[in-house]
Amino acid sequence: MGERLGRLAAIAVKEVRQLSRDRLSLGMIIGIPLLQILLFGYAINLDVRHLPAGVADMANTELSRELIADAQASQVVNIRTRVASVQALERLLRDGKIAVGIYIPPDFDRRVENARRPAAQLLVDGSDPTILGIAEGLTGLSLPSRYRPAFAAAPLFAVHDDYNPEHRSAVDIVPALIGVILNFTMVLFTAIAIVRERERGNLELLITTPVSTLELMSGKILPYIVIGLVQVTLVLLVGVWLFHVPLRGSLLNLYLASLLFIAAGLSLGLFVSTLARTQFQAVQLTVFTFLPSILLSGFMFPFDGMPRFARWLGELLPLTHFVRLVRGIVLRGASLADMPADIYALLAFFAVFMALAVLNFHKRLD
C-alpha cells in the first residue's frame, strides 16, 4: 500500500512539475475559464446602445409620441424608420434592417388605462441573447410620469419573442458556465496528459516499471482535480463580482457538486486517452464530446423544450446533471440532498468511464 501511494505520488509530483514548466498549459488553466466567462457573460449582459430600431405608431397620440421620444432618449435604441403596419415592422426585423421593433397599437391610450393588458409591444429577435437583454431593459421603461395612471399595474411593454421563451440572462448562464468550462478543460487536460506520454515515448518505459494502470491514472488526474477546483473558484468570483450572480445555496454543496463533476470529466478524459494515439486526436475527440454537451445539456437550450430523443441523450451527459445541480444550488438555494438523482448519475458516469479507461489501457504497446 505504501509503495502504491509512493508511486502514485511520484506520478502526481512529476505531472505538477511538468505542468509548472509548460507556459501554454498554465495559461490555459486560467485563460480558458476567464475568456469563456467574459465572452459568455458579456455577450448576454453587455449594455449595448444605439440598436437600430423601427417604429409602427398606429396610435399617433401625444402619449405615444412621448413614449417614442423617451425610448430614443434612453439611447438604447436608435429609431431609424417609421412604418405603417406591424407586418412592415416584422419584415424589417426579418431582413435584419432593425434589431428592435416598437409596435404601438391604435388603442394605445386606452390600453394604458387597462391594468391587464400591456400597452405596446416590442418585437425582437430573441435568438440573439444580447438583444433579448436590451429588450428586457426597455420593458423597464415606464410611462412619462404625468401620464401614469395610478392603477396601471401592467408593464408598458410586452416582449414578443418566439425564440427564447425562458428569457435567460447572465445570472442563469454563469453558474452553468462552470460546468461548460470544466467539461472542456478536464477532459482535454487529462486526455492530453496521457497521450503526450505515449507520443513522446515515455509510456514505453513507464509500462515496463512496477507502476500499475490505476496508479498511473490516479497520479495523473490528481493535479487536475485541484486545477478544476481553482477554475470553479475563478468563474465563481468573476460571476459574483462582475455579473452579480447571487449565490443562494451553500458553497460547500457547490464545491462538492463540482468535485463530482470534475471526477466525471477526468474519467472521460482518461477514456479518451486510451482511444487517441496522438495529441491531435485527443483534442478532436474532446471537441467531439464537448459539442453535444453544450447543445444537449440544457446550457444552451432549455432542456424541457428539446425533443424526447435529445433529452434522452442529454440525460447521458454529465454536464446535464451538473447544470441542474449548479443552477439548483446557486440560483434556487437548493442543497445536494434535494437532487439525489443527478448525484447518482454523475457517480455512475464516473464509475463507468473510470472502469472503461482502466480496462482499455493495457500495460502493453499493442
Place this chain on the structure above:
Amino acid sequence: MNPDFAIRAEGLTRRFGALTAVNRVTLAIPHGQIYGFLGPNGSGKSTTIRMLCGLLKPSAGEVSVLGHAVPREAEALRHKIGYMTQRFSLYEDLSVEENLRFMARIFSLPRSARDGRLDTTLRHYRLESLARRRVVNLSGGEKQRLALAAATLHNPPLLFLDEPTSAVDPQSRRDFWDNLFTLTATGTTILVSTHYMDEAERCHRLAILDRGRLVAEGPPRALMRDIAAVVLEIETPDPHRAGELLRAEPWVGSVAQLGTRLHALVARDAVQPLEAVRRRLAAAGIEARVEQTAANLEDVFVAATGFNRGDGAAGHG
C-alpha cells in the same frame, strides 16, 4: 527460476498484419553475460526485445524471462528488469536529478537509501555536474548516460538495451561499454541490440537477425571462425572494374571496395575460390594480388544475411 538461462525463447514470432517482424526465433541467453542482437534496420531487434520484456504479445512462441512466463507473468518481472528504449524515453522537461528521483520512487527504493543511491549513480555515470540541467539541453552522450543510469538505478539483474549507442561518438561508446562490463562483473545479464560491428564483437554471445529470422548465433570468435565463406583480399590497380567482374560471378557472395583493395566473400563450397578469382581476373587482363584472410564480424554478418538471400543455405545454427 531457470538455473541455466536468464532468457529462453522458443519459436518466438510476431506478425504485424501481413508482415512477420520476428519469425520463429529461438534463444537461450545465459546469466551474467552481454548478449548482442546484431541486425540491419527493420530486422526485428526492437520487436524481439519488446516481446521479451512483455510490451508486445507474441503471435506465437514461448518466452521465459528469469523463470517467469512472459507476457503472462510480466508484472512479476517489473522490479527485476531495466529497459533502455531505442528512443529516449525519460522526461525532457525535467532535470537529470528529477528524472532519476522519479524513477527511484517508481521503483520504490527505500527513502533512507534513495539519496545515497542517487549520489553514487550520478557520480558513477558522470552526471553530477549536470544534475540540475534540463534533459532537453543534454547532448546525445549525456542523455544516453542518464538513460542507463535510470535503467540501473534499482540494480536489476537483467538489462534490456535497445540500440543504446546510436547517436553517440566513439569515445562515449567505449565509455558506455566499460560501464556495461562493470555491470556484468556484478552479475547483471545484459541484452543489447546494435548495428555497430565493433560493439557486436565485444559481446559474449551474439545473435544475428535478418528480416525477422535468427540467421547466426554464437560467440563472435566462433562465428568468425566458422563462417560459411572464404574471405579474399584483392589488391589491384583497377579495383572498380575488378569488382564489377567479380560481382557478376554467381559464386561470389559480396564484394566491397576499401580504397585500392577489394574485400570479397566467396562461397566456401566453390572449387578453389582463390584460384577461381585469380583466373577470372587474369582472363580479363586485370593485374591482381589475391590472398585469403581471416573473416571479421562484418563478413559474418554479410555471409549470414546476404548469402542467405539467394540459396537459403543457413550460415550457422
